[in-house]
Amino acid sequence: MSIFDAKTLWLIGVVLVLLASASVVVRVLKRRPDSGIDAAILETFHLRVRAWWILFAILAAAFLLGPVATVVLFGLISFWALREFITVTPTRPGDHYTLFWVSCVFTPLQFVLVGMGYYGLYSIMIPVYAFLFIPARIALAGDYKRFLERAAKIQSGLLICVYCLSHAPALLTLKLPPLPNGEVDTGGGVRLLFFLVLISQLSDALQYAWSQIPRRHVIVPTINPTRTWEGLLGGTASVTLIGAVLWWATPFHGSSWWMAALMSAVISLMGFAGGITMSAIKRDRGVKDYGTLVEGHGGVLDRIDSLCFAAPVFFHCTRWWLVLAGIMSRVS
Amino acid sequence: MDTNLARNLLALLARFVSGASVRWIDSQPDTCQRVYFANHTSHLDAIVIWSALPQVVRMLTRPVAAKDYWSKGPVRRYLANQLFNAILIDREEIKVHQSPVDLMIREIGHKYSLIVFPEGGRSEGREVGEFKSGLYYLCKKRPDLELIPVHLDNMNRILPRGEVLPVPMLSCISFGPPMWLEAGEIKTDFLARARDAVRRLKELD
Numbered sequence: 001m002s003i004f005d006a007k008t009l010w011l012i013g014v015v016l017v018l019l020a021s022a023s024v025v026v027r028v029l030k031r032r033p034d035s036g037i038d039a040a041i042l043e044t045f046h047l048r049v050r051a052w053w054i055l056f057a058i059l060a061a062a063f064l065l066g067p068v069a070t071v072v073l074f075g076l077i078s079f080w081a082l083r084e085f086i087t088v089t090p091t092r093p094g095d096h097y098t099l100f101w102v103s104c105v106f107t108p109l110q111f112v113l114v115g116m117g118y119y120g121l122y123s124i125m126i127p128v129y130a131f132l133f134i135p136a137r138i139a140l141a142g143d144y145k146r147f148l149e150r151a152a153k154i155q156s157g158l159l160i161c162v163y164c165l166s167h168a169p170a171l172l173t174l175k176l177p178p179l180p181n182g183e184v185d186t187g188g189g190v191r192l193l194f195f196l197v198l199i200s201q202l203s204d205a206l207q208y209a210w211s212q213i214p215r216r217h218v219i220v221p222t223i224n225p226t227r228t229w230e231g232l233l234g235g236t237a238s239v240t241l242i243g244a245v246l247w248w249a250t251p252f253h254g255s256s257w258w259m260a261a262l263m264s265a266v267i268s269l270m271g272f273a274g275g276i277t278m279s280a281i282k283r284d285r286g287v288k289d290y291g292t293l294v295e296g297h298g299g300v301l302d303r304i305d306s307l308c309f310a311a312p313v314f315f316h317c318t319r320w321w322l323v324l325a326g327i328m329s330r331v332s
Numbered sequence: 333m334d335t336n337l338a339r340n341l342l343a344l345l346a347r348f349v350s351g352a353s354v355r356w357i358d359s360q361p362d363t364c365q366r367v368y369f370a371n372h373t374s375h376l377d378a379i380v381i382w383s384a385l386p387q388v389v390r391m392l393t394r395p396v397a398a399k400d401y402w403s404k405g406p407v408r409r410y411l412a413n414q415l416f417n418a419i420l421i422d423r424e425e426i427k428v429h430q431s432p433v434d435l436m437i438r439e440i441g442h443k444y445s446l447i448v449f450p451e452g453g454r455s456e457g458r459e460v461g462e463f464k465s466g467l468y469y470l471c472k473k474r475p476d477l478e479l480i481p482v483h484l485d486n487m488n489r490i491l492p493r494g495e496v497l498p499v500p501m502l503s504c505i506s507f508g509p510p511m512w513l514e515a516g517e518i519k520t521d522f523l524a525r526a527r528d529a530v531r532r533l534k535e536l537d
Contacts, residue, residue, distance in 0.1 A: 079500075083351055087502040093492050099499040291353075291502055 008187040011194055011249040012060065019056060022049045041212070051303060052201060059197065063190050067172045068115060070193070074169040075111035077300060081161040081308075082107060084290040084299045088282075089153045094143030098134055102154055106130045107162050114166045117173035126163040131155050160277075161301065164308040167315040168193060174318065176251045177325060188251040195243075195250055195260075196267065196314050200307045203239040203268035204275070210234030224279040227272070236268040243267075252321065259321065266317060267310040274309030278302075339415050343390065346383035350376060350490060351502035354384045357536060358509040359480060361386045365445055366478045366510070368393070369467055371460045371530055372449035373488035375401065376498065381447050381482055382416050384505045395447040396436060398423050419446070433469045446470075446477075450526065454493055460531050463523040471513035471522070481508035481526065483533035506533040 026046045029037060062073040082103055091099065106126060113122035135151040172189035179185050211231025218228050243264025244257045252259035278301065282288065291299025370381060378395035385393055399420040402412040412418040419439045421432045440446060448470075450463035471477060486503040508529055513522055 083500055083502050086499075087351075087486060087489075091489070096489075096492055096495050096499060097497075099501075100497050103500055104497075 005187040007249055008191055008194075011191055011246070014246070014249075015056060015194075015198060019049070019052060022052070048205065055197075055201070055303075059194070063194075067169075067189070070172060070190075071111055071115040071169045074165060075108065077304065078111070078162045078165045079103065079107055081165065081290075081299075081301045081304060082157055084301045085157040085161050086154075088285045088287055088290060089157065091150060091153065092143055092145065094141040095138060095150055095154065097141060098137040098154060101133065101137060102130070102158050106133075106158060110162055110166050111169070114170045114173070119170075119173070122166065122170070126158055130158060134158075160308050164312050165304065167311040168196060168307065170315055171196065171318065174322060176322070177329070185251055191249050192251060192318065195246065195263075196311065197307065198246075199239055199243055199264045199267045200271050200310045202242060203235055203264075203271045204306050206238045207231040207235030207268070207272065207275075210238070220276060223276055223283055227276060227279075232272055236265055236272075239268045240265045251318075263314060263317060267314055270310040270313050271306030274305040274307070277309070278305035335414060339390075340387070342379070342411070342415055343383035343387075346376070346379045349498055349500055350380045350383075350487065351500060352380055352384055352505050353502070355504065355506045357506055357533065359507045361389050361507075362478075363389055363392055364478060365440065365442065365476070366393075366480050367445065367467070367470065368447045368480045368482050368507075369450050369526060369530070370447070370482035370484055371534075372451050372454045373484065374454065374491040374493075376491045377449065377454075377484055377487055378418070378447055379411075379416065380484065380487065380503070381505065389445070392443060393445040393447060394419050394440065396421060396432075396449075400424065431469075433466055433473065436470060437473055447482075450523075454488075460527055460534065463527050465519060465523065467526060468513070468519045468522050475513050477512075478510045479512060479526065480510055481529035481533060482506065483508070483530050485534065506536065508533045 022045075026042070026049055029042055030046070033039075058073065062070040086099060086103070110122060110126060113125060134154050135147070138147065138151055138154075171192045174189060174192070176185045176188040176192075208226070208231065210233075211226055211228040213230055213234075216228045216230065218225055219232065220227070240261045244261035247257040247260035250260045250263070252263070278290075282290070289298030290301040368381060370377060378397055382390060382393060382395055395416055395418045397412060397418045397420055399422045402408050402418060402420055412420060419436055421435070436446060436448075448467065450467040451461040452464040452466075467479075471479065483506045484503065485506070486501060489499070490501050490503060491498040511526070511529060517525075
């Protein structure tokens with residue numbers, strides 16, 4: 001059976017309509033210079049919409065090719081994000097072999113484990129074994145200058161770029177409850193992953209849009225002057241609504257719409273946490289973006305910071321919900 | 333394997349490992365005879381500059397490399413001789429009648445461009461070292477060659493001195509505006525000017 005069941009096609013249709021209308025809005029606004037919208041903001045939005053089209057096309061292609069392709073795709077994204085992270089983080093020559101292990105051994109291994117669905121192993125491999133290995137390997141290299149700081153930098157990079165992000169494709173390996181008509185929900189994992197990416201990207205955009213309204217209360221001016229309380233609350237409320245409207249696409253059909261709404265709120269809040277964390281690192285290093293993969297878009301890490309933080313929490317919430325739903329169905 | 337195919341694959345691999353973003357600052361790729369001169373921090377430098385050039389230019393560009401490193405073992409020999417068509421310089425015995433500059437001029441004829449590292453060896457730190465005089469003598473004999481300053485950023489972290497395995501990080505290659513040896517310019521002035529051209533690219537990061 002294909003993963004492109006009716007629900008998945010509907011979800012893709014919704015996204016296509018959203019993207020197409022965003023493109024049309026950009027076109028129309030660009031033709032009218034008297035619309036009163038800041039040209040710089042419009043240009044940012046224009047680039048953002050183009051980035052979403054690319055992201056959508058790549059994701060759709062990976063889904064079409066199957067779960068292995070999707071895991072490989074996320075593995076490559078992680079690998080690239082980690083490169084960007086290490087590039088802006090100063091390390092010493094003594095860290096060379098540790099960095100080699102981190103990017104060429106632990107990163108691919110994590111995605112192999114995710115692809116094989118070994119939850120017991122991939123959920124601890126990095127935070128336990130890799131985190132013990134990193135300081136030990138640095139010590140073995142014999143350079144003790146700023147030891148803890150260097151170990152923490154490499155650990156943070158591995159945690160955020162690889163471990164966290166790997167929980168997005170891990171959604172494909174979850175055992176989902178059967179559909180209401182008794183059929184196996186083969187497209188459920190893909191829809192969950194799609195839902196996560198869609199909501200986290202929307203929450204980014206909506207938080208930004210809401211923070212443009214005139215009465216601004218900036219949350220942490222020293223870290224990021226564009227993130228306001230209006231943006232956080234307005235953006236979270238908006239994506240919660242959108243998530244509730246899209247509840248039919250998620251496997252949370254047993255709990256009706258409020259579960260999807262709650263999950264969307266969680267994704268939005270985690271996205272905010274990811275955004276300010278990565279902003280703080282960029283501030284400290286004095287860089288504006290993490291990379292220049294596509295001119296004008298910053299790096300990969302600038303686009304996926306919210307997804308990195310949202311993925312593991314969304315994964316665990318979904319997993320707990322599945323366990324609870326399983327117990328409930330056995331009781332009743 | 334077909335040499336051209338192998339060359340393109342190697343260029344692709346080098347681009348991937350170095351994660352290089354390439355910038356041409358007040359400069360354009362061209363097939364005219366040029367000398368690309370760059371700061372030197374890693375064994376990968378020559379391959380990375382070579383792979384950053386457009387294919388037509390790449391085919392006409394030959395890196396100048398150390399014989400003691402690139403003629404060791406069959407893999408390095410194949411890479412240097414067959415793939416990037418390197419001009420290997422014997423650093424141990426530089427003869428009077430067989431000076432490296434004469435060898436380079438003979439090898440490039442009126443067709444090829446060169447990639448050189450005027451610091452002589454790989455510099456340890458992030459600072460661009462003093463330039464050796466080879467670049468000056470090369471230009472004195474062939475003042476028609478266009479000189480293109482190149483700055484490599486972060487390569488020393490991807491493959492530092494004495495390491496074998498590269499760590500895939502991201503790097504940045506900047507090609508600067510062309511310059512020439514001015515008529516009557518003395519050696520030290522010219523070398524300082526060339527070095528400043530590379531350092532200026534570094535500051536643009």
